[in-house]
Amino acid sequence: MKNLKLKTARVEKDLSQEELAKHVGVSRQTIGLIELGKYNPSLKLCVAICKTLSKTLDDLFWEE
Amino acid sequence: MKERDERVTNMQNQIYREMYWVVFAVVTASAVIKFILYGVEFRNVATEFVILIAQGIYYSVRSSQLGLFSAEVEMHDRKKKIPMWKKQLLIGLFLGVGMALYMGIHSAVMYADGTRQSFYYFISVFGVALLIYVPFLAAVMGISYYTAKRQSDKAMKKELDDCDETW
Secondary structure, eight states, rough: OOOHHHHHHHHHHTOOHHHHHHHTSSSSSHHHHHHHOOOHHHOHHHHHHHHHOOOHHHHHHHOO | OOOOOHHHHHHHHHHHHHHHHHHHHHHHHHHHHHHHHOOOOOGGGGGHHHHHHHHHHHHHHHHHHHTTHHHHHHHHHHEEEEEEEHHHHHHHHHHHHHHHHHHHHHHHHHHHHHHHHHHHHHHHHHHHHHHHHHHHHHHHHHHHEEEEEHHHHHHHHHHHHHHHOOO
């Protein structure tokens, strides 16, 4: 399932996939795949993404 | 769906990774011991050579097919001063120089009579081998890098296309 919340938060922060990837220390492809819901990130990576985008885990990764 | 404990799977993957290095070390040690015991002959270490080359080729092919190679290049180039493509060419160049040095020394030691002839043999064989092996190995490394990168970029693009089209 696509992660629309992550994509929206990233765009709100005015970050490209590549910039977010650099911030959290992964490749651009990894961010793309997370947004597509094709890759399940580790908790460590989720936390790094949340911190970079100033969001909580619930905001970005909790599915209603 | 089969239930799997992700911690167990991760630990198993870690063990497989370590196991790879154990196999690598055993195969390398076997080749070195054979060189010492039976002399530097390719036919003595053919099996070891096939094992080492085959696993390298398998990894390259799979990582290109899965688009992993592009991510590896991206991460490498982000951290290192020398980009991956340049590193591949340099590896080819150093391998070529190494091969030429080995052949020069081998020919001087095995076939020459006296210091002067040894020097002459070394220079001539080293020079010719350098001209053959350096461009050849640099081309092999460069072309394999280019091919792997191209295939990997294509595979990754295909996987991410959905993202670009609908987002």
